[in-house]
Amino acid sequence: MFTGLIEEVGSVRAAEATGRGLRIEIACTAVLDDLSIGDSIAVDGVCQTVVTRTPTSFAVEAMAPTLSRTTMGTMRPGTPVNLERALALGARMGGHLVQGHVDAVGTVERVERIGEHVLVDVALPEDVADVSVRHGSIAINGVSLTVNDKPDHDTIQVALIPHTREHTNLAELRVGDGVNVEGDMIGKFVVEYLKRRGANAI
Numbered sequence: 001m002f003t004g005l006i007e008e009v010g011s012v013r014a015a016e017a018t019g020r021g022l023r024i025e026i027a028c029t030a031v032l033d034d035l036s037i038g039d040s041i042a043v044d045g046v047c048q049t050v051v052t053r054t055p056t057s058f059a060v061e062a063m064a065p066t067l068s069r070t071t072m073g074t075m076r077p078g079t080p081v082n083l084e085r086a087l088a089l090g091a092r093m094g095g096h097l098v099q100g101h102v103d104a105v106g107t108v109e110r111v112e113r114i115g116e117h118v119l120v121d122v123a124l125p126e127d128v129a130d131v132s133v134r135h136g137s138i139a140i141n142g143v144s145l146t147v148n149d150k151p152d153h154d155t156i157q158v159a160l161i162p163h164t165r166e167h168t169n170l171a172e173l174r175v176g177d178g179v180n181v182e183g184d185m186i187g188k189f190v191v192e193y194l195k196r197r198g199a200n201a202i
Contacts (some may be wrong), residue, residue: 001086001087001097001098001099001100002042002047002084002086002087002095002098002099002100002142003084003087003093003094003095003096003097003098003144004045004084004095004096004098004137004139004142004143004144004145005084005094005095005144006082006083006084006142006143006167006168007030007031007083007084007085008028008029008030008031008083009080009081009082009083009167009168009169010026010027010028010031010043010080010081010083011026011027011028011078011079011080011081012024012025012026012027012075012076012077012078012079012080012081013025013026013027013057013077014077015075015076015077015079018061020061020063020064021061021062021063021064021066021067022061022062022067022072022073022075023051023059023060023061023062024043024059024060024061024062024072024075025052025057025058025059026043026057026058026059026060026081026083027056027057028056028057028058028083029056031058031083031084031085032053032055032056032057032058034085035050035053035058035085036050036053037050037051037052037053038050039085039086040085040086040100041058041060041083041084041085041086042082042083042084042085042086042098042100042142043060043072043081043082043083043142044070044071044072044081044082044141044142044169044180045070045082045098045100045102045139045140045141045142045143045180045181045182046062046066046070046072046100046102046142046180047099047100047101048060048061048062048066048100049061066102069102069103069104069105070102070105070180071105071141071178071179071180074178080169080172081169082141082142082143082168082169082170084142094144095144096137096139096144096184096185097185097186098139098142098144098182098185099182099185100142100182101182102180102181102182103125103127103128103181103182103183103188104124104125104127104128104181105178105179105180105181106122106123106124106125106128106140106178106179106180106181107122107123107176107177107178107179108120108121108122108173108174108175108176108177108178108179109121109122109123109155109175110175111173111174111175116161116162117159117160117161118159118160118165118171119148119157119158119159119160120157120158120159120160120170120173121151121155121156121157122140122155122156122157122158122179122181123154123155124154124155124156124181125154126154127183128181128182128183129153129154129155129156130183130187130191131183131184131187131188131190131191132147132150132156132183132184132187133147133150133184133187134147134148134149134150135147135148136184136187137184138156138158138181138182138183138184139180139181139182140158140170140179140180140181141168141169141170141179141180142180143164143168143170145158145160145164146158146159
């Protein structure tokens, strides 16, 4: 479980295909503290398992299902990635509950600077759009964000404050970019319950 509060932006050092998927080595510093082989870590919002660790990097192995529904398959040496270690019980809960189970890849449709803020419109697949509401929560590349507006059913708008742009890779977003999106966990449970129960849900 994660909070969507990014601890560090790392850099992909290597991305090599294996018989099982893609092995990605990430150079970083801050998140290496107390990070061990077998630990969970969110890489651009994707929950991964640390398979190797060095004094300056760690590696994960993204399997085929992960590569098919996230942006991890596009990672190359030099790609900046948002990193967050798993939430420790008893820690303050900032952001919102993020599982690291990316629902799909959204597409950036607009990036516009308004004063100190940058507004970003993201087109969502229907299942994520269904659980996204104005002023609700969404994770984009692992970053906990508030839905600032919903121009239409399949599009959400978020506002990036200076701190977010300075401490995550969202400052690099351009129109047409794919982003990992995870819908609000509570919203997903509610929608699934209503679909299963139908008219008898209330």
